[in-house]
Amino acid sequence: MPLTLWQHCTLATLQAQSTEPYGLVEDGALVVEGEHLRWVGRLADLPAELRQQCQQTNDAGGALITPGLIDCHTHLVYGGNRAAEFEQRLGGASYEDIARQGGGIASTVKNTRAASADELLQQSLPRLQQLMAEGVTTVEIKSGYGLAMAHERKCLQVARTLGQTQALDVCTTFLGAHALPPEFAGRSDDYVDEVLHMLTDLHAEGLVDAVDAFCERIAFSPAQTARVLAAAQALGLPVKLHAEQLSDSGGAALAASFGALSCDHLEWLSEDGAAAMAAAGTVAVLLPGAFYFLRETKLPPIEMLRRHGLSIAISTDCNPGSSPCTSLLLMLNMACTLFRLTPEEALAGVTRHAAQALGFKDRGVLAAGRRADFVLWNVQHPAQLAYALGANPHLQTIYKGQAR
Numbered sequence: 001m002p003l004t005l006w007q008h009c010t011l012a013t014l015q016a017q018s019t020e021p022y023g024l025v026e027d028g029a030l031v032v033e034g035e036h037l038r039w040v041g042r043l044a045d046l047p048a049e050l051r052q053q054c055q056q057t058n059d060a061g062g063a064l065i066t067p068g069l070i071d072c073h074t075h076l077v078y079g080g081n082r083a084a085e086f087e088q089r090l091g092g093a094s095y096e097d098i099a100r101q102g103g104g105i106a107s108t109v110k111n112t113r114a115a116s117a118d119e120l121l122q123q124s125l126p127r128l129q130q131l132m133a134e135g136v137t138t139v140e141i142k143s144g145y146g147l148a149m150a151h152e153r154k155c156l157q158v159a160r161t162l163g164q165t166q167a168l169d170v171c172t173t174f175l176g177a178h179a180l181p182p183e184f185a186g187r188s189d190d191y192v193d194e195v196l197h198m199l200t201d202l203h204a205e206g207l208v209d210a211v212d213a214f215c216e217r218i219a220f221s222p223a224q225t226a227r228v229l230a231a232a233q234a235l236g237l238p239v240k241l242h243a244e245q246l247s248d249s250g251g252a253a254l255a256a257s258f259g260a261l262s263c264d265h266l267e268w269l270s271e272d273g274a275a276a277m278a279a280a281g282t283v284a285v286l287l288p289g290a291f292y293f294l295r296e297t298k299l300p301p302i303e304m305l306r307r308h309g310l311s312i313a314i315s316t317d318c319n320p321g322s323s324p325c326t327s328l329l330l331m332l333n334m335a336c337t338l339f340r341l342t343p344e345e346a347l348a349g350v351t352r353h354a355a356q357a358l359g360f361k362d363r364g365v366l367a368a369g370r371r372a373d374f375v376l377w378n379v380q381h382p383a384q385l386a387y388a389l390g391a392n393p394h395l396q397t398i399y400k401g402q403a404r
């Protein structure tokens with residue numbers, strides 16, 4: 001297979017074992033073989049023999065190169081928008097008030113059900129392209145605005161179509177247990193039965209890569225959540241959980257007991273929850289966009305996450321109600337300014353740790369043998385990626401070894 005050399009660049013490899021911050025390598029070089037990285041290091045250390053085998057040499061023009069960014073938690077396939085609800089909230093109504101009055105997620109469910117697959121695709125594609133314009137090469141997309149077999153199927157199929165037609169990897173997550181649909185009002189246990197039924201069928205159709213639920217007082221109880229996670233486990237599917245976003249319901253410890261890949265939000269996480277996550281190797285996914293957009297004041301317990309040695313990932317949570325956001329770079333900034341993460345932690349949160357939150361071992365760092373997904377940036381230092389607000393210093397994305 002032909003080899004391609006990239007030189008004249010600084011590498012932020014994000015390798016965990018590096019002694020340099022960000023795994024920085026000055027005067028770096030990458031050798032790409034097919035869809036993978038064959039060699040990563042200082043140009044001066046590139047073995048002459050390997051250099052001779054490179055049929056093509058690309059000058060990166062002094063760019064900073066990072067791994068391709070990974071957005072590990074989105075709900076980007078949905079119909080309509082909730083700008084009117086944004087106005088209501090600015091007038092004083094709370095997110096939970098609106099949800100209880102039948103707005104919130106339920107209003108997006110109405111619009112998502114009314115949209116055809118093609119309409120959903122047309123509405124979702126620009127959001128995906130905005131993420132891609134900032135170097136996203138892997139994205140997770142959840143269902144959860146259909147809440148009935150045909151509509152959950154339609155949303156997951158749209159997500160699959162996006163992955164097949166765009167130059168990035170899409171992982172799907174079934175979030176049937178996102179909210180109670182109106183036709184099941186007062187019958188939440190019956191709806192959980194239906195969620196299990198949908199999961200079985202949609203999994204059999206190859207539409208489900210992982211399973212998530214919203215464990216919250218306005219959504220599903222820990223006992224109901226446990227039923228969903230157990231069903232996923234029985235099918236051999238990895239699980240994730242929206243946990244402790246608005247209250248501490250013990251969801252994180254519950255998800256950890258199922259070996260969850262990640263628990264997400266976590267503003268109200270308890271010490272016991274953090275300990276259970278650490279023991280299970282569960283990633284803590286923080287969503288500063290939702291914190292910001294809902295004007296929350298309860299910060300996720302960052303020091304506690306650090307003390308337990310948890311991997312911290314950062315994501316957009318791209319959704320119409322709590323985080324209508326399609327900029328992972330903006331999330332880097334908010335993770336630092338709002339949550340006091342370091343820029344290095346934030347960047348690891350959208351690369352190495354985001355890969356871990358999706359169960360990928362082949363990406364998220366620049367290292368030999370990993371996927372050749374990387375981004376060239378017009379910055380001198382990786383902290384600049386978290387520092388600037390609203391800038392997009394993206395130059396070029398390489399996905400599976402190919403310019404995108």
Ligand code: DI6
Nearest residue numbers: 105214242290319320321322
């Ligand atoms: N938590 C969230 O922040 C989103 N879903 C969830 O479980 C919000 C979804 C929405 O408001 O549409």
Ligand code: FE
Nearest residue numbers: 073075242317
């Ligand atoms: Fe979410």
